[in-house]
Amino acid sequence: MSDESDKKPENDPQLAAKIKDSARQIWLAGLGAYTKAEEDTGRFFDRLVQEGEQLESKTRGVVEKQIKSVEDRVEGVRERATGTWDRLENMFDERVSGALKRLGIxxxxxxxxxxxxxxxxxxxxxxxxxxxxxxxx
CATH class of the missing domain: 1.20.5 (Single alpha-helices involved in coiled-coils or other helix-helix interfaces)
Structure with a gap:
C-alpha cells in the first residue's frame, strides 16, 4: 500500500516543486505584463488621441455637410407635415362644426x-x- 501512495502525484516532491516554480513564474509574468501594460498605456492613449484628432479634422467637414443635408431634409419634411396637419385640422374642424350645426349645437x-x-x-x-x-x- 505504501508503494501505491508514494506513486501518487500529490506525494511527489519534485512535481510539487515544479508546480510551485511554474506558479511563481506565471505570477511574475503577470506582474511583468501588468507593469508593461501600465507603462505602455500612457503612450498608447496619447497615440489614440492624436489619431482621433487627425480623424476628426478629416471628417469634420464631411460630417458637417451631412448634418446640414439632414437638417434641410428634416425641415422640408416638417414643413410638409405641418401643412398636412393644418389641412387635416381644418377639415376636422369643418366637419365637426357641420355635425354640431345639424344637431342644433x-x-x-x-x-x-x-x-x-x-x-x-x-x-x-x-x-x-x-x-x-x-x-x-
Missing part, C-alpha cells in the same frame, strides 16, 4: 355674439325704463 363664437347682443338689449331696456320713470315723475 351652436359654435362658441355664435353664442358669444348672442350674449353681446343680449347685453346691449338689456342696457337699452334699462335706459328706456329709466327714461320712462323720469317722465312719470
Amino acid at each position: 351652436h359654435r362658441r363664437e355664435d353664442i358669444e355674439s348672442l350674449e353681446r347682443r343680449i347685453e346691449a338689449l338689456e342696457a337699452e331696456l334699462c335706459r328706456l325704463k329709466e327714461r320712462a320713470d323720469d317722465e312719470e315723475e
Whole structure:
C-alpha cells in the first residue's frame, strides 16, 4: 500500500516543486505584463488621441455637410407635415362644426355674439325704463 501512495502525484516532491516554480513564474509574468501594460498605456492613449484628432479634422467637414443635408431634409419634411396637419385640422374642424350645426349645437363664437347682443338689449331696456320713470315723475 505504501508503494501505491508514494506513486501518487500529490506525494511527489519534485512535481510539487515544479508546480510551485511554474506558479511563481506565471505570477511574475503577470506582474511583468501588468507593469508593461501600465507603462505602455500612457503612450498608447496619447497615440489614440492624436489619431482621433487627425480623424476628426478629416471628417469634420464631411460630417458637417451631412448634418446640414439632414437638417434641410428634416425641415422640408416638417414643413410638409405641418401643412398636412393644418389641412387635416381644418377639415376636422369643418366637419365637426357641420355635425354640431345639424344637431342644433351652436359654435362658441355664435353664442358669444348672442350674449353681446343680449347685453346691449338689456342696457337699452334699462335706459328706456329709466327714461320712462323720469317722465312719470
